[in-house]
Amino acid sequence: MKIVIAGGTGFIGNKLIDLFLQEGHEVIVLTRKVRPSSNNLSYVVWLEDNTSPEKEIGNADVFINLAGVSINDGRWTEKHQKQIYDSRMVATYELLRIISEMPQKPSVFINASAIGIYPVSLNNVYTEDSTDMPDDFLGRTVHDWEKKAKRAEEFGIRTVFMRFGVVLGNDGGALPLMALPYKLFAGGTVGSGKQWVSWIHVVDVVRAILFAVRSERLRGPVNVTAPFPLRMKEFGKTIGSVLGRPHWIPAPSIAMRMALGQKSKLVLEGQKVLPKVLLEKGFDFEFPKLESALRDLLT
Template identity: 40%
Template sequence: MNILISGGTGFIGSHVVDHFERKGHKLFILTRGSTRKVGEREYIQWLSDQKNEINYLSNQKVDVVINLAGDPIEQGRWSSEKKERILYSRINATKRMIEIVNHLDEKPEVFIQGSAIGYYGYSENEKFTDRSLSLINSFPSEVCDVWENTLHHLNHPDIRKVIARIGIVLHPREGALSKLLIPYRLWAGGKVASGSQYVSWIHFEDLVRTIDYLIDDHTISGPINLTSPNPVTMDELGRTIASVISRPYWFPLTEWMLKVALGEKSIILMEGSKVLPERLLQSTFSFKYPTARKALSNLLE
């Protein structure tokens, strides 16, 4: 297959690219960097005013489009400027991806639009499935709602459109887990805020395998949750981390500590949502790491 991917140099995208390269697929990777070829990877500079990538790709065969581009939501404090970059980087990247597809001589079979479980908003009591509506009660839920709706500009009925709502991706050296591990490494791990907030997570290998599955299963379109079938509370996650790496679980991070350290972004740690991958569970996909204990043991031991 020929796969066009944006965000292919980021945390999630880099693992997706590695996976498909190992399987022998050709990759067109849209990047802010220079245009260059590295083996079966072809990096193409994009999002300039000249729109050179549109002309370059127009006569290329593209079977799959994966859109993961966007300013990282977890990096830096949420100043008004940062929040604007988070939102508009996603809108602009999606619009440009659609513009590229519109100019392709041969249309792709599937367009996988990245999103996040932040779409649902935060709740201590509700369970969210792929069919749940957004509460739109937080900045991440507002961003995801606008981000997903931007895909409506893709008006090709023959292109299967999938919205991948990605959970908290567990990886030992990148993403949320790498930051959660810091106090445990210092023997100071413990409860985060109330501890009762849910963490809807997925092992990074299962995430990549899921994206691969979404390409092959032609019956799946629309929103789909990319999370493990067993979300856990922050308290359970912390205790499992402590157990796996043989560290104590004792020093609490209170809400006021988080607010001082992170500002508005502290909501990511203080609030949560219980998100279930109902559509994946009804499919033939099989999770390699369905429980937090199994996932963390693989990642940390």
């Protein structure tokens, strides 16, 4: 297959490229910087003046959109929130424009999304069937992002929204910061400890994307989370256990809010999200439980 990836130079994108190349596919990465191509991997400049990436792409079988300013970088000032939102809208609009210019459309459009589309809750359980939506920055951003990407269906393209949970990896994502206090013998419960962490190993993220590409009947929202989420207290205890470190110094909510501002919601609030669609379609998680995922990443 010929696969186009926007946002392919990030934490998830790099691993996804490696997987596709191992599978023998041709990969085109849309990027703002000129990069050298090699074997089945090439780079095409986009979102710059006087560029027409559709001319270099030609036809393609798959489009994958991972593009957007990271929600983990910097404080959530009004300016940064605008950058997070606008980057997703602009990138998705440009991908749709590129597709509109292609005589032969791709068969599938995979768009990144997030479980932030579900409200925070200590008691509710969310699947792809859930329709409640929070009235906050993340909820609005994800809702509008999916709405924009859904326009790919107007071209007759199967469209999938991969709603990522807390992605765990040892060279990006949330885990390095979560594990650091434990490595310094200062780990403990964050906030109340009752908030849910719907996590997933990055290996299962890229495997789930490949699964979505191959599953011709899969469309719409897909929760990309492990089947066994944990509350924050148990999550932290498991990190401590795997690293052989104590879980004892708490990080109060007020301290987290002072340190992170609005972004503290990412660690102080959460939701219990289950991957109903992946399980029903027969996806086999390599790391369904947290301890095995952390042992793979931290030891």
